[in-house]
Amino acid sequence: MTTETLGLRERKRLETRSQLESAAVRLALEVGLENATVDAICAAVPVSPRTFFNYFESKEDAILGVRDVPLDDASVAAIRAEHDGESLLSSVIALLMQALGPAIADTELHEARITLIKQHPNLLGRQIAQMTRMGEQLIAAASTLVAADPMFAGRETGEQQAIAEIILPLCGGAVRVAVKEWVAAGGDRHPDELRKRAVELARKAIEPLR
Template identity: 40%
Template sequence: MPDTAHPAEMGLRDRKRLETRHRIAEAARTLALEQEIDHTTIEQIAARAEVSPRTFFNYFESKEDAVLGHTELDLSTEALDAHLETVAGEPAAQAVVHLAFLVFGASFGDEQERLARKEVLVRFPQLMRRQVTRMTTVAEAMTGAVRTILERDPAWGTEAATPQAAEMLLGMCMTGLRSSARHEGSDPDEVRARVVATIRDTAVRIAAD
């Protein structure tokens, strides 16, 4: 049986959390574009998203973060450790692809989301530094998790599991996921399997060179 037959899946709780996160982000972005970000309040965002202000802070630290609409779930050490246990025993490329789905959901090919975030950054350039900081935080957390995957994989081990190798594999997986979901459909199982197969084929061809 192919090792892609049992992909790591998001639980119902995480799916609901991701849906709520998207709803809050969409409300924040819409209000900011309608009435300027300085005139937008957390209370207004919560009301538009049909959640309480307290719930808002379970998902975003500030209205600026909500306007940017980061879609990844919890990046705490505890959450990443739980995700790593979910993908334990899988080959490295497959484990990294599945880890990305657990952290980000199936939002890789959401072209509308990408364009909306671009519009926000053009309209409110003061958010760019916050965006870069968040991207750096996410990259560091995910690279550390990928490095753990490589260290646990007998084909890699601790010596081969360098930060550079982790960054390279993560970059390949993320790029492949975004491209595959955007251009070839968004069924999670098909996207995962396609990206894993592409990475393996690429590695074989590189080795042959």
């Protein structure tokens, strides 16, 4: 199997995913979320439902463009480097923003997705489902960030993991609120502004508890 063949296959996968996302969004706008069934989305591409579920767990995930982003050592190291000198909250929130990926990215479907989320706020719940699916990856990645933070670097590994498991839900809640605000404002914020707002919210939640 050649590198060229692998490249063609990956391009085909990306093309199919993009077509499914576009069809899901278009149908949800045209016929309503309830009527935009997986079968209807597949017929519009066209692909089989089996192919659809190779890419997405649900039609809601296709509408949002939700996908699990691998959080390998290289990606965690990149987050550490990019946010070196910033707070642990900032690094963990950057991690969560990377995990959310296209669901909050500025894509060509951005405005249509914002319209649908405003009509159906429950769509944002798919972010929580995504974070649950990625739970072990997120804990491992957050533990690495905790271990690299000067405040926690000398702690036992088990304690660092416990801190990661405590801080993740806090940061996840901050991201969720920031995303809700972002949608209410029309979704015109840059993702970096969204991250900064989430950090601000997390800090506001922590400071009175000290």
